[in-house]
Amino acid sequence: MIPTASQEAERDFRERGLTGREADAARSALSGMTAAAAAREMGVSSSTVGNFRQRAYRKLGVTSARELAAQYGRQREEGRAAGDSRAALLARGLSQTQSDVLSLVAEGLSTDEVAERLSVAPGTVSSARATGYRMLGVHSREELAALLEREAAAPRRRRAARLAAACLAAVMVVAAAVTVTSYLGSQPPAVVETEFGEVPNVVGMDPQSAWEVLVAEDYFPVIQESRSTESPGTVVDVDVQALPENMGISMPLDPSGTVHAELNETPWKAEAILSVSGLRKIPNITLNCSERDARKLLEDAGFSNVEVAYQGDVDPSDNRVILARPTSGSWASPNEPVELTVTSDVTVPDVLGMTPLDASSELVLAGFSPDPYITEWSYSTSDKGTPVAIATDPMCGETARVGDTVRIIFDRPLEE
Known part of the structure; x- marks a missing residue:
């Protein structure tokens, strides 16, 4: 059961328009529940809980569970629980860093939040998590949290005061060994041998965790939709293959649509194709898209639940989408709403120094009518070179209506 929040928090949940699921996700974060624990109570996947939490955070004006707790004065009782988790992980042979990282991962913290808490680099967090997962034989945050919950709930056993009989003791030891061997043998392997080396077995993970684990081992993840009936947001298959020839990888996106420029120089070993159940890719709807065009793109991609927020005096026949959540390029469930922010007042882009075309x-x-409007241009090789823009009217950075004419002034005549 998810505990109710304080009166102040419950009032804000209602006044700021949180849905029932968003409010439950926020309550679970305030009470210190992991995403996996909240998912079991809400009857959804942990990735869906994460999505509900992010939407609740936006409506409440916070960016994380830490800010949410600070805003409503309810702190999670994490000290003792985190200490118990670290002790259990250390007892299983993990290093101090691996134990610190996994104890925070089990609480539902993201890579960046763990890195900030421990004052280490995000890459260190990803590497420690991947190694810790392999050592524990788990494949996702949910499995890790379940393992630690079992450890915490297990009663402390006293050593036997006496042996019933030597033969009985021997039988018990043999039986226990057989049981453990059978259990371990039934677990999927932590890594899979391929022609490119050992690849982490990420089947069963959520796509974000799988993406981070593979990146930590220098395998470039590519996500594709699977029609599997597995729980939505679950990796159901991985196909490792050579990187396409002459493939230039820059500014890779993770499943949440976040750009990772720090990975531009990574010496990728191979490409890992992740088949994920129940998720589809958000199309590019923020570049010169009107509300009508954005709705059509989303419908074609399988997203029919669209919520629109209008900014300013919007002209229904001439407008632009300036923000989409989830972001373009991210992966989401078709059942979850896509939120669009639409306006008819947009900023004149900075075109100074650009060629006419x-x-x-x-x-x-950007939605304007340029004057002059150049659709083709032969670049000059003369001493004077090609003209470049030196001013606009309205000026760059000013706000104007979609469809307005923007005059461009160049440093020399376009025809000489």
């Missing part, structure tokens, strides 16, 4: 194209993409 580039400046015109940039203004068109």
